[in-house]
Amino acid sequence: MQPARAEPIRLTYEDFLNFPDDGRRHELVDGEHYVTPAPVLRHQEISGELLSALKNYLRAHPIGRVYAAPADVVLSDFDVVEPDLLFVSSERRGILRDQVHGAPDLVVEIVSPSSRRADEVTKRHLYDRAGVHEYWIVDPEIDVVKIHRRQDDGRFPRVAELARENGDRLESPLFPGFTLPLADLFG
Numbered sequence: 001m002q003p004a005r006a007e008p009i010r011l012t013y014e015d016f017l018n019f020p021d022d023g024r025r026h027e028l029v030d031g032e033h034y035v036t037p038a039p040v041l042r043h044q045e046i047s048g049e050l051l052s053a054l055k056n057y058l059r060a061h062p063i064g065r066v067y068a069a070p071a072d073v074v075l076s077d078f079d080v081v082e083p084d085l086l087f088v089s090s091e092r093r094g095i096l097r098d099q100v101h102g103a104p105d106l107v108v109e110i111v112s113p114s115s116r117r118a119d120e121v122t123k124r125h126l127y128d129r130a131g132v133h134e135y136w137i138v139d140p141e142i143d144v145v146k147i148h149r150r151q152d153d154g155r156f157p158r159v160a161e162l163a164r165e166n167g168d169r170l171e172s173p174l175f176p177g178f179t180l181p182l183a184d185l186f187g
Contacts, residue, residue, distance in 0.1 A: 016080045025069070029118075029126050031078040036115050039084075042140050043110050047084050049185055050108065050138070054087065057178045064089040064105065065096070072099040073107075075130040081123065083107045084138075087174065103131040106174055110138040124148060128156035134174055143186045145170055 010031025019026040019033075027034045039047075047068060054066045066087045073081050087106035088096055095102035107127055109119040119137055127135045128148070135148040135156075143164035148156050162168035164182040171179050 010078055012077045013074055013080055025082050027082055028078060028080045029122055034118060034122075036112070036118075039110070039112060043084075043112055045187060046110055046138060046140055046185060049187065050180070051085055053180045053184075054085070054175070054178075057175055061175070061177070062090070063175075064091075065093070067100075073104060074099055074101045075103060075126065079126055079130065081107075081126070084110045089174070103127070103133075105133045106136065106172070107132050107134075108136045108138060110140065113141075120146075124156075132156075134172060136170075138185075140186065143182060145182065145185075147172070149173075 008031075011028055011033055012031065013028070016026065016028050023038055025036045025038075051066065051068045058064065058066060064087055066085060069082050069084050071082065071086065073083060073086060075081065083104075085106075085108035086100065086104040088100065089105045092102070092105060095104075109115070109123060111119050124135060124137070131150075133150045137146040137148075139146070145160075145162045146158055147160040147162070149159045150156055162170060162182055164186050167181070167183070169179045169181050170185065
């Protein structure tokens with residue numbers, strides 16, 4: 001006879017609400033608690049540049065709302081994340097409450113050394129599972145943006161890897177006519 005194995009404890013959104021307000025980013029992915037420190041200044045500069053570019057675009061083309069962290073995104077009772085930036089289209093504004101309850105159209109994560117694996121693997125799988133339409137992984141270490149986009153057949157592949165050194169520009173079908181040179185994004 002073998003001893004019974006205890007099931008791992010899965011934290012819920014209710015547990016999440018009781019996490020300390022300690023200046024760190026607390027997230028749940030499949031009930032597992034992830035904590036990352038506050039971002040470095042370069043991260044904040046890139047986030048601000050991207051937020052500003054998207055807000056300017058949305059002023060001229062009011063097709064939805066963009067938000068910067070901290071903003072909780074509740075994808076399920078076991079999945080609560082705080083992306084660096086997110087966009088919700090006007091058609092999907094019903095998911096906006098005090099927090100976002102459902103998959104945003106766009107999620108942006110800016111990679112830091114402490115978040116690289118979570119952003120590139122764990123969260124990519126989560127955003128795929130949750131139905132996010134587009135996911136941008138911004139890597140300030142190598143000045144690259146990786147774009148994953150939902151396909152008509154439901155797949156969520158990487159459709160582009162843009163690099164500053166190639167003179168690439170960030171564009172998306174979510175924002176017709178929007179273009180941001182990576183040289184501007186990465187300053």
